[in-house]
Amino acid sequence: MSQKRTLHAFFTPAAKKTRLKEEEASDEPEKHSKHRHYPYPILDLPVSISQGISSLPARQGKEIKNQPNLDLLYFEPYIPRDLARDLFAFLRSELPFYRVEYKINRGGIQTDVRTPRYTTVFGIDETSRFTEDGSIVDSKSGALVRDRRYDRYPPRPIPGCLDKLRRSTEAATGCTFNFCLVNYYASGADSISFHSDDERFLGPEPAIASFSLGARRDFVLKPKPKPPPTGHDPGTSPVGETLKFPLASGHMILMRGLTQSNWLHSVPKRGGKNPEDGGRINITFRKAISKDGTENYYNYNVGTGPVYRWDRASQQMRVSSGP
Numbered sequence: 546m547s548q549k550r551t552l553h554a555f556f557t558p559a560a561k562k563t564r565l566k567e568e569e570a571s572d573e574p575e576k577h578s579k580h581r582h583y584p585y586p587i588l589d590l591p592v593s594i595s596q597g598i599s600s601l602p603a604r605q606g607k608e609i610k611n612q613p614n615l616d617l618l619y620f621e622p623y624i625p626r627d628l629a630r631d632l633f634a635f636l637r638s639e640l641p642f643y644r645v646e647y648k649i650n651r652g653g654i655q656t657d658v659r660t661p662r663y664t665t666v667f668g669i670d671e672t673s674r675f676t677e678d679g680s681i682v683d684s685k686s687g688a689l690v691r692d693r694r695y696d697r698y699p700p701r702p703i704p705g706c707l708d709k710l711r712r713s714t715e716a717a718t719g720c721t722f723n724f725c726l727v728n729y730y731a732s733g734a735d736s737i738s739f740h741s742d743d744e745r746f747l748g749p750e751p752a753i754a755s756f757s758l759g760a761r762r763d764f765v766l767k768p769k770p771k772p773p774p775t776g777h778d779p780g781t782s783p784v785g786e787t788l789k790f791p792l793a794s795g796h797m798i799l800m801r802g803l804t805q806s807n808w809l810h811s812v813p814k815r816g817g818k819n820p821e822d823g824g825r826i827n828i829t830f831r832k833a834i835s836k837d838g839t840e841n842y843y844n845y846n847v848g849t850g851p852v853y854r855w856d857r858a859s860q861q862m863r864v865s866s867g868p
């Protein structure tokens with residue numbers, strides 16, 4: 546049996562077998578995206594998924610602007626159910642993930658934080674780009690770039706299996722993106738706490754496209770707390786209410802405009818035994834405008850710990866022993 550057949554078979558449900566037969570009959574070898582800073586070559590999408598992405602989005606986005614300074618475009622869905630299921634299984638199997646640990650200073654006390662989900666990141670800020678051979682050059686001059694912010698965690702180009710969706714998202718939203726962050730929530734115990742993506746390295750009104758694949762999870766938005774009123778500002782401006790979107794597989798929310806400077810978002814933990822606790826992938830596309838963004842994203846989404854990879858036999862992430 547060819548390697549192609551084996552890989553296709555393991556993430557493809559029975560209902561897809563007829564369509565895949567034609568692909569398996571082709572002698573095309575599997576292709577991988579390669580880069581010296583990937584822990585292993587990353588498999589490109591099978592033809593069935595790649596072709597499916599070519600005809601997205603499945604639906605038009607719906608504008609949600611009914612709260613002060615909130616500007617969302619909600620695709621419900623962007624990716625139809627079967628394609629979302631295949632893309633979820635493919636990315637979970639093929640991407641390298643990390644469980645990043647870092648220290649923060651809370652009120653003068655050093656605290657260890659273990660990120661409560663698996664993460665990975667690809668891309669580089671707009672001051673630089675990758676050449677064909679994977680080197681990093683200045684976006685304008687084309688000269689090789691050496692910068693301490695790229696030294697500790699060398700940037701990695703967005704692999705083909707994510708770049709196709711990035712290009713589709715750019716076409717559907719009119720935005721441009723140079724970063725792809727991926728979260729894997731293994732169960733309801735994994736989460737992301739309230740935060741906003743309002744760092745200076747994203748520019749003043751960042752657009753962030755956020756995809757959900759796999760288990761349904763709540764995406765909660767709440768207004769940022771207002772500073773206490775001053776003599777000039779009696780503090781009467783409207784703030785808005787907490788919103789909850791139960792995001793299903795294939796849904797995409799574009800957050801744009803003043804959303805990040807005025808709202809916080811989170812995916813809270815979910816308790817209890819729920820049949821939908823089958824794992825969820827979140828993909829965000831963003832645009833970083835400075836090298837600080839590149840350093841920050843690799844620091845918090847790759848870090849210095851081991852690589853995890855999906856283990857089919859045990860149906861969980863395991864520390865990867867090699868390519």
Ligand SMILES: O=C(O)CCC(=O)C(=O)O
Nearest residue numbers: 728737755764812827829
């Ligand atoms: O998983 C999600 O839907 C949200 C992810 C998120 O907020 C982030 O990566 O900043």
